[in-house]
Amino acid sequence: MANTIDTGVTSTLNGGGSAGLNAGQSSALRENFMTLLVTQLQNQDPLNPMDNHQTTSQLAQINTVSGIEKLNDSLSEINGQIDAGQSLQASGLIGKGVLVPGNRVLLSQGEDGEVTTTPFGVELQRPADNVTVTITNGDGQVINRYDVGAVESGVDSFSWNGKTSSGETAAEGAYNVSVEATYEGEPVAVEALNYAVVNSVSPADENSDIQLDLGAVYGRVGLPDIKQIL
Structure with a gap:
């Protein structure tokens, strides 16, 4: 649930590839095993033939290689299904707003004077007892600074009310957001997030x-x- 903070910032709290041989390599290795075994059988000493243990051992190795090939085929099929499922899930994001790493916030004014700003967010690696948000323009001039207070670890989204430090409405345009966080006076790792809309999705490929x-x-x-x- 969104709740308005006296500072003018609104906050919403939120709580591979397969390994091993590829099919071509394992198939070639299996052929090599078969060739080696047949050659040994053809050229063995009739008076001292290859014992059953050696033959069984090499056949077991051939079966192992065949098993690896089948396992790789199965893993490739599973990976393909996972990629297809992720692509289907990702397609559900088309047209939706998301927060991604970045520091941009946009301000616009309607004909009736209503101010609209895009949301922004912060991602904290651990809780902070003090978070400060600074809004600057393209020239680096500070437009406003807010003490948000304590924020839990994870991702939180905010919205700027579009006001300058003097209480006036800022001009339309793009602004930058920077965030500082501390806990008991010690800095906490924090990343700024900005709002964007997903236009399309490109499925995964080999690259x-x-x-x-x-x-x-x-x-x-x-x-x-x-x-x-x-």
Whole structure:
């Protein structure tokens, strides 16, 4: 549930590939085993033939190689199913707003003077008893600074009310967000997150994982970069 903080910031709290031989390699290795075994049988000394233990041992190795090949085929099929499932899930994000690593927030004004800003967020590695958010313009000038207070670890989303430090409405445009966090005076690792809309999804292939297109400004990101769905 969103609740308004006196500071002017609104917060919403939120709580591979297969290893081993590929099919071609394992098939070639199995052929080599068979060739070696047949050659040994053809050229063995009739007076001192290869004993059953040696033959059984080599046949067991052939079966092991065949088993590896079948296992790799099964793993490839499973990976393909996982990729297809992830692509299907990712396609459900098209048109939705997400928080990804970044520090951008946009402010716009309607004809009726209503101010709208895009959400932003923070990701904390551990709880902080003091979090400070600073809004700056493109020239690095501080527009406003808010003491948010204590924030739990994880991802939290916020919205800026669009006000400057003097209480006036800031001009339309893009602004930057920076975040500092401490616990008992010691710095806490924190990452700023910005809002973007998922335009399309590119399925995984042999060269890359699933990619989400966030538009010209934010480019493409992977599924692990999605920190929160809004």
